[in-house]
Structures are given as structure tokens and as C-alpha cells.
Amino acid sequence: MKDVKSQASRNPAPGKQGSLNAEIQSRIGHQLRAMYDDIVRQGVPERFADLIRKLDVPPNSPQLNNTGDQTTTNNDGRE
Amino acid sequence: MPLTDALRDDILASVPSLRAFAISLCGNSDRADDLVQETLLRALANIDSFQPGSNLPAWLFTILRNLFRSDYRKRRREVEDAEGNYAKTLKTQPAQGAHLEFQEFRAALDKLPQDQREALILVGASGFSYEDAAGICGCAVGTIKSRVNRARSKLAALLYVDGAEDFGPDETVRAVIGSNG
Numbered sequence: 001m002k003d004v005k006s007q008a009s010r011n012p013a014p015g016k017q018g019s020l021n022a023e024i025q026s027r028i029g030h031q032l033r034a035m036y037d038d039i040v041r042q043g044v045p046e047r048f049a050d051l052i053r054k055l056d057v058p059p060n061s062p063q064l065n066n067t068g069d070q071t072t073t074n075n076d077g078r079e
Numbered sequence: 080m081p082l083t084d085a086l087r088d089d090i091l092a093s094v095p096s097l098r099a100f101a102i103s104l105c106g107n108s109d110r111a112d113d114l115v116q117e118t119l120l121r122a123l124a125n126i127d128s129f130q131p132g133s134n135l136p137a138w139l140f141t142i143l144r145n146l147f148r149s150d151y152r153k154r155r156r157e158v159e160d161a162e163g164n165y166a167k168t169l170k171t172q173p174a175q176g177a178h179l180e181f182q183e184f185r186a187a188l189d190k191l192p193q194d195q196r197e198a199l200i201l202v203g204a205s206g207f208s209y210e211d212a213a214g215i216c217g218c219a220v221g222t223i224k225s226r227v228n229r230a231r232s233k234l235a236a237l238l239y240v241d242g243a244e245d246f247g248p249d250e251t252v253r254a255v256i257g258s259n260g
Contacts (some may be wrong), residue, residue, distance in 0.1 A: 010164045024235045029203055037203035045112065048094050048119060052087055055123050074234035 082126050086135075090122065093136050096205060097143055103200045106189060114150065118143040134211060141215045144197065187237040191230050198226035199234075249254050 099113035104219060114258075121142050122129075129138055165221040188196060202223065209227075213220045 008113045021235070024126065025231055028231060028238070031181070032188075032199065032204045035181065035188075036096075036103060036123050036200070040095040042098070043097065044091055044094045045098075047112070048115065049091065051116065051119060052091055052123075055082070077184050078152045 084125065086126070086129075089135050090119065090139070091137050094119075096136065097139055100140060100200060100205060101143060101147070103188070103194065103204065104144075104193075104197060106185070114143060114147055117146055121146065136205075137211045137215055140201070140205070140207075144215055183238065187234050190237060191233055195226045195230035195233065198223050199230035202227050209250075 092116065097115050098111060101114045101118075104106055105111050105114065118139060122139055125142075129135070149259045188199075189201070198212060199215060201215060202209060207215065209220050210224050213223045216223060
């Protein structure tokens with residue numbers, strides 16, 4: 001519903017306003033990627049590496065839950 | 080296709096960007112990681128339906144996005160509260176000034192309608208083509224383009240036009256203090 005407003009601002013007059021817009025857009029793109037890449041750089045948490053590794057073992061194999069090498073403590077006291 | 084070593088490696092390699100997508104969508108890293116876990120389990124259970132040679136990240140993102148959608152409907156309220164949790168997900172805290180700017184960006188991103196936010200992230204951050212993003216969101220390429228455009232102009236309005244005079248340190252400090260009460 002608020003889109004009426006942004007529709008109007010989507011058609012800026014050419015010239016100065018256009019280049020200001022381009023600068024703003026490049027800044028937004030930069031911030032968006034910085035935010036995202038920050039998380040990507042955290043790599044694969046042990047929890048997921050474990051999960052995928054375990055699923056590799058045939059399902060009838062014992063000792064699935066006996067790896068004992070929790071390197072990442074996941075304190076989820078949420079529930 | 081069966082779960083080969085190579086495929087498993089590819090799935091693992093997609094985890095960092097799946098997490099980034101999940102955190103960008105829901106803003107809360109605990110919930111995002113649960114979402115990633117659910118995505119991986121779902122993907123592995125349905126690995127037979129993955130077409131060899133097709134785009135694995137796009138397939139995984141589609142699963143995650145659909146899970147998020149159905150979960151979101153149930154937990155809309157929590158999602159709206161999640162903003163403040165975002166900073167905790169960062170391993171390295173940026174410098175203070177940059178950090179505040181970053182929080183403002185995050186807050187603005189959270190104000191976007193969900194359709195627009197996901198389209199913008201997929202195209203602008205994950206690096207998917209408009210075509211792939213359309214496939215992930217189950218809509219037309221033109222729809223994705225217009226969502227991305229609307230998302231960009233809305234962010235610009237929130238961050239650089241309407242709020243331009245709010246950028247001084249006083250206002251920021253007040254906002255931080257205000258959020259505690």
C-alpha cells in the first residue's frame with residue numbers, strides 16, 4: 001500500500017538526481033553484500049558438518065551418536 | 080540422484096550461503112540455523128528428486144525458502160521482534176560507527192515486505208540470476224525484477240532520503256537508549 005510513494009520515487013528526473021540515486025544504490029548493494037558475506041565467512045558450523053557426515057553412514061550402523069567430539073557448544077536454552 | 084561424496088561436498092559447500100540467506104530472512108541466528116538444519120534434512124531425504132547437473136544451490140535455497148514461508152506464517156510475531164538479535168550473529172564486531180550504520184541497514188531491510196526482501200537478497204547478495212531467483216520464489220522473472228527494484232527504492236528512501244537528518248550521532252544514541260525502555 002505504501003508502494004504508491006515508492007512508485008513515485010522510482011522515476012527520478014534524469015541528471016543530478018539520477019546520479020545521486022546511482023550512488024545510493026551502489027551503497028545499498030555494498031551494505032547488503034557486506035552483511036551477507038560476513039555470515040558466509042563464518043563457514044560451516046560443526047553442527048552441520050556433523051549432520052551431513054553422519055548421514056553418510058549406513059542407517060543400520062551403530063555408534064552414530066558416539067562421536068564425542070562436539071567442538072561447537074550449542075547452548076540453545078530456548079525450550 | 081544418490082548421495083555421492085561429491086554431492087555431499089557440494090551440499091556442505093552451500094551451507095555458508097544457506098545460513099546467510101536464512102539469517103537475512105529471519106534475522107535471528109538460532110532460528111536461522113534451525114531452518115538450515117531442516118533444509119538439509121529435507122534435501123537429503125529428497126535427494127532422489129535432485130536432477131544431476133542442475134543448480135544445487137538454487138534447489139537448496141528453494142527448499143529453505145519454502146520452509147521459511149510456512150514457518151513464518153506460524154511465527155510472524157517473533158520474526159518482528161528478531162531485529163535486536165542480529166548483532167549476535169557476527170563473529171567479528173565491526174567498529175562502532177560502522178556497527179550502528181549496519182544496524183540501521185538491517186532495521187531498514189526488516190521493514191521491507193517479505194517478497195521484496197527475499198528477491199533483493201537472492202539477486203543482490205546471493206548472486207543468483209533473475210531467472211534462478213524467479214525459480215526459487217516460484218514467480219515470473221519480471222516479478223522478481225520489479226520486487227528488486229521496489230526493494231531498492233524503498234531502502235534508499237528509508238536510509239538516505241526520509242531519514243537523512245536522523246543520521247547524526249545524537250539521534251542514533253537516542254534511538255539506542257530508547258530501545259531499552
